[in-house]
Amino acid sequence: MADSFAHDLLLNTTRFLLTRHDPDALCRDGLAFLAAELGANLGMLHLRESAVTYRMHASVGAHPLLHVHDVQTMEPGWEELMQAGTWISSPVPSPDWFGPADRSYVRLGAQHLVSFGLYSGPQMIGTVNLLFPEPREDLAGLEVLGTVGGLWGTLLARMQAQRELAGREAMLRMVTDQGSDLLSIIDEQGTITYQSAASGELIGYPAEVLIGRPYDGAVHHADLPCVRAALAQLRREPGGTVNLSFRIRHARGQLVWMEANARNLLHEAHVRGIVIHMRDVSAAQATQRHLERRVQDLTLMHDTVQQLQLGRTAAQVAERLVNLIQNRLAYPYVQVGRVLPDLSVDTVAREATSRDEPVRRLPPGAGVIGACVQTGRTVYVPDVTADPRYVARHAEVRSEVIIPVRVSGQLWGVLNVESPHPDAFDPADIQSLETVAAQAGSVLANVELLDDLRRSRDELRAAYDETLAGWARALDLRDRETEGHSQRVTDLTVELARRLGVPETDLVHIWRGALLHDIGKVGIPDAILHKPGPLTDDEWRVMQLHPQMAFDVLEPVAFLHPALDIPYAHHEHWNGRGYPRGLKGHAIPFAARIFSVVDVWDALRSDRPYRAAWSEERASAHLEAQAGQQFDPQVVRAFLDLLRERRAATPESA
The missing domain is CATH 3.30.450.20 (PAS domain)
Known part of the structure; x- marks a missing residue:
């Protein structure tokens, strides 16, 4: 099959899959789209159910025996055959088919099968089978289906993970409420x-x-x-x-x-x-006393929630808890300890009068605190002088209560409250402290949940950026004469943008846009992209389509919208004679004006089949000559200053 068809199939299928927003639509609509693109009359998408079975999740077309394939058993050796990145195009019946006769696709009227796996990393999570009613020898060159399977599986796994996370969050909210x-x-x-x-x-x-x-x-x-x-x-x-x-x-x-x-x-x-x-x-x-105490407790709980929720880290929550107990309940000695994996206890926060003293870590099982950690229950000592377990912090302490602090049902730490008076805590006092500790545990759970969500968000962003970097490397490998070009111009563009005052928060979008500046070239035929000599007028018109192709590929991806300026506008000229839109002067996005200077510099300084790399002096002279014509003069000046500073910093490599 022609390279152009394969490239178009990869581009169109990728673009289509990226517009789906939930796992079911990704499976159902993606299968229908691919079947229509290839002309299949039947299609089945199965998702992994167990180590050897896959259940049909979506189908295309109708046949009375289609239900026979609701559950697909992976035959021995079949999964090894369908490794990530591979695909199968085979006549039906296949000479390699040794399964039961009632499972043969011949019974569905098929004469040809195209099959590939959906992969998330090394794990196959599903399969796609497309059936054709006549022989299709023209489908023998669709290696891009292996790539489609990897992208499809990665998107599906991510959407499924997001759905599961949303479910857990919903359950957490319901319980927390x-x-x-x-x-x-x-x-x-x-x-x-x-x-x-x-x-x-x-x-x-x-x-x-x-x-x-x-x-x-x-x-x-x-x-x-x-x-x-x-x-x-x-x-x-x-x-x-x-x-x-x-x-x-x-x-x-x-x-x-x-x-x-x-x-x-x-x-x-x-x-x-x-x-x-x-x-x-x-x-x-x-008793009426309890009612009065209950009012106090409710007020305390309200203040606890109001105060503790202002903390953004576990240490801040613990410090606010110590201050609240001291100020509202008038207990002089309060500390919060974190239980470590070995069951030792490390101090997180304590009363202000002791904060300048060295922090001591309590060994596992030591003291009354150790007893609380081991049992997971509140421990009250009416007279510490009579309890050999007590580890003294203050000589005047006479009674102590230690309350476990739980986060999401697990022992997180302990609240330790001490008094200079013997038997200073009655059951109502202890209950109030337990309530405060429970509220603190709820707030700490929220803090940890937010930390987990931030980590998940950062991991997802990192995965996105790794994917973008992979795309850029793939483009460099395809366009062999510019290998390494994307990473070089990306690093230099970010450095120049920072020098020109672009805010740090915007640099990530410049980084992404620079990496993907030539993503539109996936739609340019190899005969044009790899041509060793000058392009004809017709070929040049095809090459000039790649910025618009880049926009068409990236625009459906919402998180890449801020990065579109460079892929879409880096061939616009300051004098308005660029392409694709003929923008002029400041109408050209600033990020594109910055990148275009770096892009041309790197191209001139690199060897090409039709010319050797220019010297630094000749390339610099070209940029100066084109300032006000092709390039923004301000950007050219800043770039040449940057190059001079680099030479001054490393004279031996100049």
Whole structure:
């Protein structure tokens, strides 16, 4: 098959795939597009389901036996045959086919098969099979399908990862919205599908014991009718909420009053349940003192959230937590420690009066803090002088409480509060501190989530830029006489742009645009691109199409919009006699004006089949002569100054 058709197929298919925005559309529409381009009457796209099976995810055309191929089993040796970058074009039946007769594509009326794998890195994640009703010997030269399979698989894997991340984020938001304390999720039948770790602490039943059991098994019999009626009504109201109070029989036998808020999220694809947020209000039912204390606690929680959310790092959150406890609860000695992988504890923040003292790392298991880390539970010591585990920080301390700080259910660190008075903490005090620690854990979870998202974003950007660099290297390898040209002009363009005052935030777009400045040449036939002598007028007109081709390829990719100026306008001239649009003077984008000077310089200083590289003096003279004609005079002056400074800095290489 002609090179021009193969190049057009790669260009058009790549451009089309890059416009799809979700995995299903990428599979369905991409298969239909490729089948139409090649004239296939049947097409199947299978995605990996297990180590040896692939399930059909999209199809083109109709046949009564197409369903037979819903599940495709990878025959021994077949996956080795379809390595990344390879493809198959074969008559049907193939002489290499040894599978079951009922799986042969002959039964679908096919006489020719084109097949290739979808790859994400070294992993094949799917296959594409295109069937033709007549022999197609003309399809023997489509090596570009291997490249298409690599691009397609990479895009699909990235979109699937983004969809999974969005699902996890949705679930996290739903759970976070309900706060801390005890959290349960029940399905349509009233079976518990999720139970938070607070279950064992509040009602005596570990979460793993309750999952899979009816939600109302421990509800007091007198409260069952109202609880069941309220939840039955809630099931009929998607998105609705209900508040109720009821008693639960604790595992040790006592009754615990629970205040619950339930929300119907059965319709949410990533939840599929009724989310019930419960808190123990037994003490509130017993005494007015608890009610008064509850007001204080709610105020403290509000202030905790307001203050801690201002922290952008774990250290900032910990420091704000220390200050909050000192200022609101008047405890003089407070520190927050981070539990390290070896279970030692490193101080993250502590009271201001101790911040100038050397930080000590507590060895694994040492002190009362070590006991808290080992058990994962709050430890209270009414009199530290009577407890041999206590490691003194201040001579006047008499009582101490250590509370675990959890992030996303995992032990992150400890909150250590000390008092100069013996037995200074009652149960309500400890509960308040535990609430503050839980709120701190929620804020720290958000901080870590944001860090993860930033890392994911940076990794994705790096992957994009690595892909762009790969494209540039591929272009250099194709256009053999300019090998290494893209990287050289990119580095020099960024340096010159910085010198000309381009903001650092814009340099990445200049870097990308410079790398891809000749991406449009993928559409230029090899006979023209590699011609050793001067081009004819007709050939030159074809060559001048590459800036517009570059725009057409890159414009559908949103994140490359700021980088389009260089690929699209680097052949415009200051005097208006350039191409493709005949822009003049300052109408030419600044980035393109900068790049065009560097591009011509590198071309003149490089060997060509039809001429040797120019000397630095001759190339510099040419730039000066073309200032005000082909080039922006300001850019030429800045570039020549840059070259002089480089020569002065490295006289031995001049």
